[in-house]
Amino acid sequence: MKADSVNKKNSQVLGKRLVRDWNLNKWKYAMIVPVLIYLAFFCYKPMYGLIVAFKDYKLTRGIGGSGWADPWYKWFASFVSDPYFPRVLKNTFLISALTILFGFPAPILLALLINEVRNGIFKRMVQTITYMPYFISLVVMCGIINVFCKQDGLFSQIAVLFGGAAQNYLANPKYFRTVYVLSDIWQKIGWDSIIYLAALAGIDQEQYEAARVDGANRFRQMVYITLPGLMPTIMILFILRMGNILNVGYEKILLLYNASTYEVADVISTYTYRLSFPASGTPMYSKSTAIGLFNTLVNVFFLLVTNAISKKSTKSGLF
């Protein structure tokens, strides 16, 4: 009896709250409806589409009409036992690791160097120039790389100048990763340094003053004041980067690689792309979706792990 009346009261209170909330916020809800419709159709519906990974998907039958895969992990097993599995996994981690190893510290270094410049005009000039490549589209960027790497291209000419031999660098598996990583740094170093420069501007100037009084030279000031001051920013960006460890720039690889460099250039995403859009034969949508899901889950895993480690060791984390 008593519980019943409490429930009744609660539901009345809830009803009142709902009515009040609606009266107050109906326009806000009206505004968010188009956003939710967009999310439903272009974010959540594809997430539902992930069940393709557990089905024997046929384009003619659609998602609902296609039968379930037997066993349910059929396509994941097929990926793991795929002869290409070790190759694409290794390449993905290697290219990603190299990009992080060289590409992550590069903008930090640039920001430190720019920060040490005393001449304002020179500083602004360096910034304007180094930001520029970021606005060159990927296609054009790879087009430029393509013409520069040709047998008679710019790089071969430079190599010949220094006593080397002319060759097509993009056809040589030995150079693919170098070309990929260096061009990545070339394009992004300036842009990625912006965030660090902003963080540098926030460092308390009195610390430098005190260090100078203690006789620290500029290099030591950089190591003992500037770098620690940057650490929280570095950590947050590092976590975000780690959450994308399996997301190598596959669009760029698609534009740069060819059959002769598959052994070093083929990564998970490019492999799924070729499975789904083969030059000939039937597209393997289910397997490709399974690999994509595997990719996303590994990324989320790395994001959570890095975040946890960072929270423990430096007290700064994403969530």
Added chain:
Amino acid sequence: MNEKLMKAKNRKISLGDKIFSIVNVTVLILLCLITIYPIWYVVCASFTENTYLVSNPGLLLRPHGFTLGAYKMALTHPLLLSGYRNILIVMCVSLPINILLTLFAGYFMASKKVLFKPIIQFLILFTMFFSGGMIPMYLNIRGLGLYNSLWSLILPGAMSVYNAIICRTAVEAVPESLTESAYIDGANDLVILFRIIVPLVKPTIAVLLLYYGVGHWNSWFNASIYLRDNDKLPIQNIMRAILIANSNVLNSAAAENDRANQFAEAIKYSTIVLTTLPVLCIYPFVQKYFVKGVMIGAVKG
């Protein structure tokens, strides 16, 4: 007084610091040269006769035998023209949708005392970390009947959650007293958003326009899987065909024109200049907005 003292101290530079400065400036100048040279090379090569390019490959410091032939070829190319037309259509339709949805989402996420805000906000933010991926999206586009239509380039990217967060940060910075008093005067949220908030967050809207605009202009991958007809492809995909893939997109067009061979190399460079120029031209003027955008994004990370 204090400033003068500091300047005097700065002037007393030790030898070590001097060397540090010199090395620093040298490294930065070298970096600038490495950044600028490839761009300069492309511009020079686009004005240079093909015969010169073929017989004298290598370092190019200035245009040789100044010619506009490659540009004439490029600008009369039917597929390049349709590429420009398509990307312009996509941008004209996309940008208003992008900005409207981003403003709505930003305004909603910045609002307080809304009962269902936490769950709706979670639904929005969750999509940043988890997504269906390439194939479910592709099948979705086919299922919705957008395949081989320009809408397939417009609707899937109608709003970016990252940009919505930038927008939320900007809306949160608007003093509450302004919206409060408008409420009391009987204005609804739509009026408040467009009459009060929008005029105050104009710089942020400029940043968002730039982000979305450059994003549309530079994208190519979706078009390559969602579109079938060559005359629907946007400019970057045509560029890809010219520069990278020895795709058959251009064969028919090139074969009918002997002049194509004469400028085969130079046309690559001139199309690079033509597609990059619009972005690089406005870039110096909007650089500070871009930088601002990065910082706003950084605050909320």
